Amino acid sequence: MNFEIINPSSTEELLGTIKSLQKEKFRFGAGCTDLLMELKKNPEENLTVINLSQVKDASFTGIKKTTNQFRLGALFTAHKIVINEELKINFPVLHQSALTLASTQIRQVATVGGNLCTASPSGDIACALVALEAQCEILGTTGKTRTVPVTDFFMGPRKTVLKSNEVLYSISVPVNNKLSKNILSGFIKVGTRRSMECSVVSIAYHIQTDEHGNIINAGVAIGASAPTIRFAKEACEFLIGKKLKHISHKEKEKFAEKVLSYAAPITDIRATAWYRKEVLFNISKSIFE
Amino acid sequence: MQQKNYSQKKINRMKKELKVIGKPIPKQDANIRVTGKAIYGHDIVLPGMLYGAILRTEHPSAIIESIDVSEAKKFPGVICVITADDVDVNNIGYKRDHPILKKGEANCTRDEIAAVAAETKEIALQALKLIKVKYKIRKGVYDAFDALKESAPQINKFISGKFENKNIAEKFHYEHGNLEEEKKKSQHIVTRRFTLPRMTHACMATSNITASYNNVDRKLLLYSSTQVPFLYQRDMAHALKMNPSDIRVIQPVIGGGFGSKLDMHPFEPICALLSIKTGKPVQIIYSREEEFIASPIRQPMVIDLTAGVDKHGNFTFREINIVKDNGAYTSWGATTPFVIMQAFSSLYKLKACRFNAMAVYTNNVFAGSFRGYGNPQATFALERVIDLLADELGMDKAEIRLLNANEKGEVTGQGLLYDTCGHKECLETVISKSHYGKKSLANKDSRHKRGIGLASMLHVGGGAKIYRSDGCGTTLKIDPYGYCTIITGSNEIGQGSETVLAMIASEELGIDLKKIKVINTDTDVKPWDVGVHASRTSFVAGNSLLGAIKILKEKLNRKTAELLKTSHPDFEYSENKIISLKSNESIALDKVVREMHFSQPNELAIASYFYEPSSKFQDKDFKGNVSGTYAFASQAITVEVDTYTGNVKVLDVYVAQDVGKVLNPLLLGGQIEGGILQGVGYALTEELLMHEGRILNPNFHNYKMLTASDTPEIHFYPIETNDKEGPYGAKGVGEAPLIPTAAAIANAVCNALDLEFLELPITPEKVLFAIAEKKRTDKMHSL
Amino acid sequence: MKEQLKNNKTKMEVLHEISFTLNEKKVSCKIKASTVLLDLIRDFFELKGTKPGCNEGECGACTVLVNGAPVNSCLFLAVNANGKNITTIEGLTNSDGSLHPVQESLVQHGAVQCGFCTSGMAMSIKALMNQYENSQHVPGEIRSEFPTRDEIKKYLEGNLCRCTGYVKIVDAAEKLFAKED
Numbered sequence A: 001m002n003f004e005i006i007n008p009s010s011t012e013e014l015l016g017t018i019k020s021l022q023k024e025k026f027r028f029g030a031g032c033t034d035l036l037m038e039l040k041k042n043p044e045e046n047l048t049v050i051n052l053s054q055v056k057d058a059s060f061t062g063i064k065k066t067t068n069q070f071r072l073g074a075l076f077t078a079h080k081i082v083i084n085e086e087l088k089i090n091f092p093v094l095h096q097s098a099l100t101l102a103s104t105q106i107r108q109v110a111t112v113g114g115n116l117c118t119a120s121p122s123g124d125i126a127c128a129l130v131a132l133e134a135q136c137e138i139l140g141t142t143g144k145t146r147t148v149p150v151t152d153f154f155m156g157p158r159k160t161v162l163k164s165n166e167v168l169y170s171i172s173v174p175v176n177n178k179l180s181k182n183i184l185s186g187f188i189k190v191g192t193r194r195s196m197e198c199s200v201v202s203i204a205y206h207i208q209t210d211e212h213g214n215i216i217n218a219g220v221a222i223g224a225s226a227p228t229i230r231f232a233k234e235a236c237e238f239l240i241g242k243k244l245k246h247i248s249h250k251e252k253e254k255f256a257e258k259v260l261s262y263a264a265p266i267t268d269i270r271a272t273a274w275y276r277k278e279v280l281f282n283i284s285k286s287i288f289e
Numbered sequence B: 001m002q003q004k005n006y007s008q009k010k011i012n013r014m015k016k017e018l019k020v021i022g023k024p025i026p027k028q029d030a031n032i033r034v035t036g037k038a039i040y041g042h043d044i045v046l047p048g049m050l051y052g053a054i055l056r057t058e059h060p061s062a063i064i065e066s067i068d069v070s071e072a073k074k075f076p077g078v079i080c081v082i083t084a085d086d087v088d089v090n091n092i093g094y095k096r097d098h099p100i101l102k103k104g105e106a107n108c109t110r111d112e113i114a115a116v117a118a119e120t121k122e123i124a125l126q127a128l129k130l131i132k133v134k135y136k137i138r139k140g141v142y143d144a145f146d147a148l149k150e151s152a153p154q155i156n157k158f159i160s161g162k163f164e165n166k167n168i169a170e171k172f173h174y175e176h177g178n179l180e181e182e183k184k185k186s187q188h189i190v191t192r193r194f195t196l197p198r199m200t201h202a203c204m205a206t207s208n209i210t211a212s213y214n215n216v217d218r219k220l221l222l223y224s225s226t227q228v229p230f231l232y233q234r235d236m237a238h239a240l241k242m243n244p245s246d247i248r249v250i251q252p253v254i255g256g257g258f259g260s261k262l263d264m265h266p267f268e269p270i271c272a273l274l275s276i277k278t279g280k281p282v283q284i285i286y287s288r289e290e291e292f293i294a295s296p297i298r299q300p301m302v303i304d305l306t307a308g309v310d311k312h313g314n315f316t317f318r319e320i321n322i323v324k325d326n327g328a329y330t331s332w333g334a335t336t337p338f339v340i341m342q343a344f345s346s347l348y349k350l351k352a353c354r355f356n357a358m359a360v361y362t363n364n365v366f367a368g369s370f371r372g373y374g375n376p377q378a379t380f381a382l383e384r385v386i387d388l389l390a391d392e393l394g395m396d397k398a399e400i401r402l403l404n405a406n407e408k409g410e411v412t413g414q415g416l417l418y419d420t421c422g423h424k425e426c427l428e429t430v431i432s433k434s435h436y437g438k439k440s441l442a443n444k445d446s447r448h449k450r451g452i453g454l455a456s457m458l459h460v461g462g463g464a465k466i467y468r469s470d471g472c473g474t475t476l477k478i479d480p481y482g483y484c485t486i487i488t489g490s491n492e493i494g495q496g497s498e499t500v501l502a503m504i505a506s507e508e509l510g511i512d513l514k515k516i517k518v519i520n521t522d523t524d525v526k527p528w529d530v531g532v533h534a535s536r537t538s539f540v541a542g543n544s545l546l547g548a549i550k551i552l553k554e555k556l557n558r559k560t561a562e563l564l565k566t567s568h569p570d571f572e573y574s575e576n577k578i579i580s581l582k583s584n585e586s587i588a589l590d591k592v593v594r595e596m597h598f599s600q601p602n603e604l605a606i607a608s609y610f611y612e613p614s615s616k617f618q619d620k621d622f623k624g625n626v627s628g629t630y631a632f633a634s635q636a637i638t639v640e641v642d643t644y645t646g647n648v649k650v651l652d653v654y655v656a657q658d659v660g661k662v663l664n665p666l667l668l669g670g671q672i673e674g675g676i677l678q679g680v681g682y683a684l685t686e687e688l689l690m691h692e693g694r695i696l697n698p699n700f701h702n703y704k705m706l707t708a709s710d711t712p713e714i715h716f717y718p719i720e721t722n723d724k725e726g727p728y729g730a731k732g733v734g735e736a737p738l739i740p741t742a743a744a745i746a747n748a749v750c751n752a753l754d755l756e757f758l759e760l761p762i763t764p765e766k767v768l769f770a771i772a773e774k775k776r777t778d779k780m781h782s783l
Numbered sequence C: 001m002k003e004q005l006k007n008n009k010t011k012m013e014v015l016h017e018i019s020f021t022l023n024e025k026k027v028s029c030k031i032k033a034s035t036v037l038l039d040l041i042r043d044f045f046e047l048k049g050t051k052p053g054c055n056e057g058e059c060g061a062c063t064v065l066v067n068g069a070p071v072n073s074c075l076f077l078a079v080n081a082n083g084k085n086i087t088t089i090e091g092l093t094n095s096d097g098s099l100h101p102v103q104e105s106l107v108q109h110g111a112v113q114c115g116f117c118t119s120g121m122a123m124s125i126k127a128l129m130n131q132y133e134n135s136q137h138v139p140g141e142i143r144s145e146f147p148t149r150d151e152i153k154k155y156l157e158g159n160l161c162r163c164t165g166y167v168k169i170v171d172a173a174e175k176l177f178a179k180e181d
C-alpha cells in the first residue's frame, strides 16, 4: 500500500484540491475504514488520497436541525449518531443501524458519508437512510450543490451518482410527520454472530402512525438482498392507512411478500440466496409481531 | 519403591492445611503482559535483522514446470532467495512425507515454492511478486473418499505403500469384547454418519519465528513459539542435517497455542535456512491471511457410528469407522485416533467396541493438533447417538447417561484404569443445577424455541505416553538471598503453568511468591520435557517440581538441624523461615542457604528431579493404561433457536469437571471459560471453508470467531476427586472444557426443534434449511 | 539526530511532518503518507505493547486512544494523528511502573492468559471509563450511572480474545465501575 495524501483543512481548500486533481487518480478518505482495507488488498499505483478528515467545517462534520430536517455532515461519525439522543428518539432505525455497525472502535471513525459512498449493498447506516428517504447534498468544485434522494444515490455495487468533481456534502433526514404520534422504527441485522457482522440480510423500517393508530408514513429498505440497497416502495404503500395494531397475519405475509419482491440476492460464502430470501420474509413479518 | 514412598508422603501432606494451593492467585506473569512489556515473537528486533517472506503455490494441485527467481534476486534490498534447488535438507513431519520447499509439484494451497530474505518486509513481499513460476494445473483430489478410489492419483509420493491403498497415510484398528454377541443382545441399534468441519486455532498472535545463525561457531539460535521445544530441536536438526545440540531454541512469550504449535511447520526451517545462507538474523511473521491459509486446523472427518443398547438401557457395543482428510502431508493430527478411540471405547461403560480409522491424503490443507485432539469430534458423534438411543428406548436422556456412567475402580475394555472417577458426580451436578428435565423450557414465543442438551467427556488427565518418555525434569535452586529459581522443562503458552509451579514451590518451601522465578524458555538451560500437550503440564511438571523440592528439603533440613542443634528433623517451612515443630525455634531460609554455601562442607542449595508418570505405553493393540489419571466432565447447555433466522443463542452452560483438585480457581476458571467459548464456536460458527483446495474465508471477517457479545452464562462446578497420582490430587484440565460443548449444544438444538443435525457447525442456514425441510415433509405426510 | 537515525533504519521516505502528543509527551516525526498509526507506534517509536492481530480492523489488538476514544490503529492513518493526543498501553501504565486500575483489575480477575489481546482490551476498557467520566452515553439502551454487563460486552465487541472466553475480562471491567461507586 503506497499513496500520496493531501490534507485540506477547509471546504474551500478541499474544492481547490479536487479541481487540481481532475486529471489524476485520486480517492477520498473520510474515516478510511473501507478505503484502507481496499487499498491494502488491491494497492493502486500513483494514487492520491484526499483526506477529508482534517476538514474542520461544521457543515461537513456536524449536525444541524431545522424545521424540516436533520442535516448530518458527510463526516458525521457512526459514534456521533449513536450518542445523539435526538436522533435516537426521532429515528430509532438510524440509531440502531449505527449501533450495529462494525465495532466500537470502527464507529469512532467511520462516517455516514463513507457508508453511503462506499455503496455496499450491506451498508447499515445507508440502509436506514434509505428507509428514512433522506436527501444527499452533493458539492461540486464550482461550489454549487445539488440534491439527490438517497433512494437514487446508488447506481450499483460500489457505484454512486457522484461525478469525479463532486464530493458528498451532507445527508438530510426529514423530520417526522407532524401528525405522527407513534413510530415503529428499527433496524434488523441478520448475521452469524451478535457483533462484528457484515449483514447477511438486513431490513430498516420507519413507520409512523397518527393519533388513531393509522399508518400515515412508512419507509422500508432492505440490505444485502440486491446489488444495491433497495427501498421497498410497494410494501410501504401497502401499509398506508392500515391500523398498526390490527395488521392481520395475512397482511403481514402480504407485506413480507411485497418486501421480498425487491430482493434479488446472490449466493456467496456467507449465505445462499435461498437463505437470504427466507430470512427476509420472516423478519419482514416480524416487524409487526 | 521410591515412587511409592513419595506418594505416601504426599497423602500425609494433603492432610495439612494448604496456604497457597487452592487460592485464586493471579498469574505471576500477568503484569508484564498487561503493561505491554512482554516480548512476543512479533516484538523481537535483532541487529541487522532481515525479513523473510514465502511464496506459496497459486494452485492447490499442479506440476511446477519452472521457477525463475532472477528478477527477485536483482530487486534492491533483496539479500537472498531460495528454492528447493538451493538447499540440502530432509523432509519434515513424523512420517517424513513433507518437503520444506516444494519441487516438481504442488499438492496443497499452502505449498512453499520459494522464500526471500530482504531488508524490509515490504521489499520481501514485493520481491515475491517478481518470482515467475510456471505451473501445469492438475485436477486435484479434494475429497477423502475420492482419494480412496482406484482411479485416484497418488498424492504424496514420499510414503512407501505400507497400507493397501496408495493414499492412506495412517491407519488404526482397535477392538474389545465380543461385538457380534453384543449386537444380538441389543434391543435398539442406531447408525449415523457425522461430518466434522475444519476449525482453526486463530491464535491472536500469528505464527512467527526469528532465526539467527552464527556462522563463526556454526550454531543456530531460534526464537520460536513451539510448544514442544525439545522435539522441535530434534526435528529441526533432522530437517537441516545439523546436530541437535547446535540448535538453541528460545521461546518468546507466546500469543496463543491450543495445539497449533505441536508440529514444526515448513516456514520454520525455511527461516533458519535464510539465516544460514545470509549469516544474518531473519524473521518471518505471518499476516492474518497467511495464518488462516497456512497454519494448522482441527482434523475434518467423517464418522460412521453404529451403537446399541439393551432393553435396560445398558450400552452394548459401538462400531466406528472414521475417514479423516489428512490433507497433502501428515502432521500429528493424523494420530488423533489415539484419543478418539479412547472416547469411543471407554466413555461410559461399554461391553464391546470395534474401531477403525484412517487418514487419507488429499490436495486439501493438512490438519494439525488442536485442543481436544480429536475428542470433540468423537464426543459429538457419541453423545448425539446416545440421545438417539434414549429416544428409541423411550428412556430419559439423563437417566441413560447416569446408568452407564463410568465408575471409580473401573478398568475399561481398553485397559484404562480409573483410580478416581468423577463422571457420575459431574453428570449429577449438571443435571441438578440445570434442572434438567424438571424446569420446563418454556418457549418465549412461537418464534423462539428453547432446548437443553447433555454431554460428557473423558480425556487423559495425567499426560499421555505417546512418546518414549512423558516425563519432565526440574532443577530447583535457592540463592543466598532466599529467592528460589525453578528451572523446568515445561512451557508456558498462556495457560498459567508458571504460576502453578511457583505456587507449589511457595506452598512447600514457605517462600513468598514474589521471590520465586520460573525459567522455562531456553533449551540450552532447561532439562528435558516432552512439551505442552495432552493437558499434562501442571500434572507432570508439578510432580517433577515436588520431587525436586523433596530432595532439596532433605539438604536444607540437614543443615537446619545442624544449625539449630537438634536431632529432630521435623521442620515446617513458612514465611521464608524454617521452623522446628518440636522446639518452635526458627531460622531464616536465606541464612540456611548461606550456611550451606559458605561453611563446610560447602554444598549448593540445588536439586534436580526427573518425573516419569506411571502410565504405560500402549501395546500394539492400543491397550494399556496410557495416562497417569483421567479427567471427566459433563455439560448441560440450554439454547434458544430463532426459527425466523436460524440463529442459535447459547443461554446457559452448566459445566462440572473432575479436576482432581483445584490448584488455582482463577486460572482454572479461565481455562474452562476459554475452552467453552471455543467449543461454542466449533458448534455454531467456526469453519474454514474450502473449495477445490482453496480457502474461501481467510480472515476474521468471514471466519466467525465469537465476540464478547456472544458469550453465554457459564456456571462452573469443579469436582474434586483427589487423585493420588496428581500434584495435591490435581488432574489435567486444559483441553476438557471444550470437548463436550459442541455435543451438548447439538443435543440442545435437536431438542429445541425436534430435528437432527449430523454436521458441525450448526449454522443459521443449516437450521433454517432443516426447519423448512421438516415443514415440507410434515406437509407431505398430512396430505 | 536519533530520529534521523531511526528514519534511516526503518527506511521511511520522509514526506509528511506530523506532531502530536504520545503518552503525554510531545513528539514529531516525518512519515510516508500511507503509514498507519500502528506501524508508526511499533516501528518508529518502538512501543511494542500495541499488538498487530490482523491489520484489518477485526480484532482490536491494536486499539489505542485518540483523544480518549478507542480506534484500531491498524486502520488509522498516521497523518491523522497530527495535533491529536494518542495514548497507548505504555501510556496507561503509571510512570513509576505501577499499574493503572484497568490493568490492576484485569490482573486480579485472571483476565490475562496469553496476553496478546490484553493491551487492546485494556485500552478499550479505559475508553469506556472515559465515556462515563465524560457522562457520554454508551451504546446501549438505558442511560445509567454505570454500564451493565451487557453494555460492557457490547462495548468490547471489537476486541477478540481466543483464550479467556471474555468472562473474566468483563468481570474485570464491571468491578472497575463498581469500585468507583
Ligand SMILES: Cc1cc2nc3c(=O)[nH]c(=O)nc-3n(C[C@H](O)[C@H](O)[C@H](O)COP(=O)(O)OP(=O)(O)OC[C@H]3O[C@@H](n4cnc5c(N)ncnc54)[C@H](O)[C@@H]3O)c2cc1C
Residues within 6 Å of the ligand: A027, A028, A029, A030, A031, A032, A033, A034, A035, A036, A037, A052, A074, A075, A100, A101, A102, A103, A106, A109, A110, A111, A112, A113, A114, A115, A116, A117, A118, A122, A123, A124, A125, A162, A166, A167, A168, A169, A196, A197, A198, A199, C056, C057, C058
Ligand atoms: C472491520 C470492519 C467492519 C465493518 N463493519 C461494517 C458494518 O457492520 N456495517 C457497515 O455498514 N459497514 C461496515 N464496515 C464498512 C465501513 O466501516 C463503513 O462503510 C463506514 O461507514 C465507512 O466510512 P469511512 O468514513 O471509514 O469511509 P472511507 O473508507 O473513508 O470511505 C469509503 C468510500 O467512500 C468514499 N467517500 C468517503 N467519504 C466521501 C465523501 N464525503 N464524498 C465522496 N466520497 C466519499 C471514499 O473514497 C471511499 O471510496 C466495516 C469495515 C471494517 C473495516
Ligand code: FES
Residues within 6 Å of the ligand: C051, C052, C053, C054, C055, C056, C057, C058, C059, C060, C061, C062, C063, C072, C073, C074, C075
Ligand atoms: S490489528 Fe488492528 S484490528 Fe486487528
Ligand code: FES
Residues within 6 Å of the ligand: B204, B255, B256, B494, C111, C112, C113, C114, C115, C116, C117, C118, C160, C161, C162, C163, C164
Ligand atoms: S488472552 Fe490470549 S487472546 Fe486474549
